[in-house]
Amino acid sequence: MPARLERMGRHEWKTWTEDGMEGMAGGMLHAKGQGKRTQRAGVIGTGRIAGRFMPEVCLVSGIRVQGVYNPHRESAERFASRWGIEAYGDLTSFFQGIDLVYVASPHETHYSYIKAALRQGKHVLCEKPLVLKRSQAEELFAYAGAHGLVLLEGIKTAFCPGFGKLLELARSGAIGNIRYVDACFTKLESAESRELNDRTYGGSFTELGSYCLLPVIKLLGNGFEDIRFESIKGDNGLDVFTTASFRYPGGLAAVVCGLGVKAEGRLMIAGTNGYVIAQAPWWKTTDMEVHYENPLEVDKVSEPFQGDGLRYEIQAFLNMVNKKGDWGLGSSYGMREDYGVHGFGMTPEDSITLADIMGRFMEKEGRDQG
Numbered sequence: 001m002p003a004r005l006e007r008m009g010r011h012e013w014k015t016w017t018e019d020g021m022e023g024m025a026g027g028m029l030h031a032k033g034q035g036k037r038t039q040r041a042g043v044i045g046t047g048r049i050a051g052r053f054m055p056e057v058c059l060v061s062g063i064r065v066q067g068v069y070n071p072h073r074e075s076a077e078r079f080a081s082r083w084g085i086e087a088y089g090d091l092t093s094f095f096q097g098i099d100l101v102y103v104a105s106p107h108e109t110h111y112s113y114i115k116a117a118l119r120q121g122k123h124v125l126c127e128k129p130l131v132l133k134r135s136q137a138e139e140l141f142a143y144a145g146a147h148g149l150v151l152l153e154g155i156k157t158a159f160c161p162g163f164g165k166l167l168e169l170a171r172s173g174a175i176g177n178i179r180y181v182d183a184c185f186t187k188l189e190s191a192e193s194r195e196l197n198d199r200t201y202g203g204s205f206t207e208l209g210s211y212c213l214l215p216v217i218k219l220l221g222n223g224f225e226d227i228r229f230e231s232i233k234g235d236n237g238l239d240v241f242t243t244a245s246f247r248y249p250g251g252l253a254a255v256v257c258g259l260g261v262k263a264e265g266r267l268m269i270a271g272t273n274g275y276v277i278a279q280a281p282w283w284k285t286t287d288m289e290v291h292y293e294n295p296l297e298v299d300k301v302s303e304p305f306q307g308d309g310l311r312y313e314i315q316a317f318l319n320m321v322n323k324k325g326d327w328g329l330g331s332s333y334g335m336r337e338d339y340g341v342h343g344f345g346m347t348p349e350d351s352i353t354l355a356d357i358m359g360r361f362m363e364k365e366g367r368d369q370g
Contacts, residue, residue, distance in 0.1 A: 039321060040066040042094055042122075044113050045104035046079040049127055053102060054083050056310035063318050069094040095120040100150075100321055103127060106194075107201045108369070111136045114151065118143050123150040125317045128210035129358050130351045132201075132369060137355035141348040150320045152313070153351040155210050158218075159312035162285030162303035164344050166267070166278055167218055169301065174290055175271030178219050179251050182268045183212035185283060186241070186258030195259055196238060200367050203239040205229070206358065208257040211283045213354055215267055216246060216253040218344060222353040224248050229364050234260060239365070244357070284309055316345055 041063055043050050050068070057065055065085050070076035073089030080087035088094035095101075101117040103110055103126040111131045117124045118140065130153040131137050144151035157163050170178060185208045189195050195207045226247040231239035240260030246253040256263060265280030274292040278285055290299040306312075362369060 039063045039100055039318060040098045041100050041102055042066055042088075042098035043068045043079075043102045043104060044070075044094075044117075045106075046070045046075045047104065047106075050079065050102075050104040052308045053104060053310055053314075056308055057102075057314055059307070059311045060314045060318060062322070063100075063314065066098050067094060091116060095122060098122065100124065100317075102154075106198075107132065107206060111140070114140050115143075118147065118149055118151065121147070121149065123317075123321045125150075125152050125154050125313065128153055128155045129206065129354060131355050132206070132358045132362055134352060134356035134359055137348075137352040141352065145348075148324060150317065150324070151348075152317050152320065153346050153354070154310070154313045154317075155214055155346060156309040156313050157211055157283045157285065158214055158344065158346045158350075159316045160285055160303075160305055160309050161312070162278075162288070162305055163215075165301060165303045166269075166276060166282075166285055166288050167215075167344050169288065169290055170219055170269045170271070170276050174273065174299075175269065175275055176273030177250075178269060178271050180268075180270040181216050181219055181251075181253040182256075182266075182270075183215050183254070183282075184256040184263055184265045184267075185211050185280075186256070186261060186263045186265055188262055189259045193259075196234065196240070197236065199236065199238065200369070203231075203242070203365075204257040204259040205231075205239055205242040205244070205361050207259060209242070209244070209255065209358065209361070210354055212255040212257055213244075213357060214350075215269070216255060217350055217353050219269060220246070220248050220251050220253055222349065222356075224253075227357065227360060229361055231365075232261060242361075244361070 039062060041057065043053065043065060046068060054065065057063060065083070067086035067088050068076050068079050069088045069091060070079070071089060073087065076087040076089055095117070100123040103113050103117070103124060105113060107129060110126055110129070114124050114126055124144070131140070141151055195202050224246045228245045230243045232241040234240045241258040242256075244255040265282065267278045267282040269276040274290060276288060276290050278288040284305050285303065286305045287300070287302050
């Protein structure tokens with residue numbers, strides 16, 4: 001179904017339809033550089049997100065999953081049997097038959113797996129959070145850039161058409177100068193879940209913070225002057241609800257994440273002439289509105305969001321791999337030029353800033369990452 005625009009106010013917005021995406025037809029996304037051979041992918045991890053990745057990667061042409069790795073081989077075998085791929089319990093053998101890696105393992109293992117893959121000359125797409133320390137992110141991106149490898153953090157929101165459109169609306173000048181960003185994402189998890197029981201790497205902020213921080217750094221940048229965290233904690237000391245407050249030169253931001261407290265999830269961007277708002281689930285961005293001083297003036301915009309949305313980040317990643325450009329620090333390679341005018345994606349600087357904020361939170365909480 002094509003994107004639509006309902007004009008109720010002063011502005012006419014140019015929409016980006018499904019047909020405008022690179023070679024899109026019948027739900028299949030076609031990466032650029034299709035004359036190249038099919039890229040062989042390997043998956044590290046066999047949890048929920050890895051299970052969501054498999055049907056999504058089948059909808060992107062030019063890539064196929066060769067195998068899956070888990071240090072617990074029986075888990076790898078169950079996953080491989082379900083999806084008709086090879087199972088590996090040994091990393092060396094796993095790396096031999098693939099070109100690129102999708103890391104979907106627990107947060108604390110990301111750094112070591114990314115580093116191992118890069119050293120084997122593999123391109124890497126890693127689920128959020130990439131890492132939880134600024135120094136680790138800087139090290140990994142520096143290595144990838146020096147060796148001509150693609151390293152990309154997979155926050156699906158960053159690559160979906162609707163989020164790109166939302167950023168475009170906010171930056172267009174229609175709402176004036178951006179002064180405040182307010183992002184909230186909460187969900188109720190089982191008390192037995194990993195997220196609410198891992199004393200070091202669990203909790204609401206490490207699980208959901210990447211989504212809420214994304215619009216803040218995309219719109220206000222990484223030059224915040226101050227950041228403060230406040231949390232409500234469960235009996236085991238993990239945060240079940242966390243707020244992060246940012247002060248920028250001329251701007252403010254508030255991020256709210258919850259796994260044990262439910263709140264209205266929305267994204268609101270306030271400017272000197274109006275505001276943009278997207279209701280939950282805004283992280284799967286489809287519908288958004290632009291409001292002005294006159295409450296009768298409202299511009300409504302809608303964009304597509306297909307499936308679980310992972311296909312968008314997979315396509316963007318594959319575009320970068322096929323092009324094999326310079327993906328070092330300071331580069332914007334693979335973002336707007338590879339994913340289209342509305343695809344703002346993830347840059348190394350974005351991921352380094354996210355890792356920096358996560359590291360500050362971990363330090364404030366007294367969590368020893370080793």
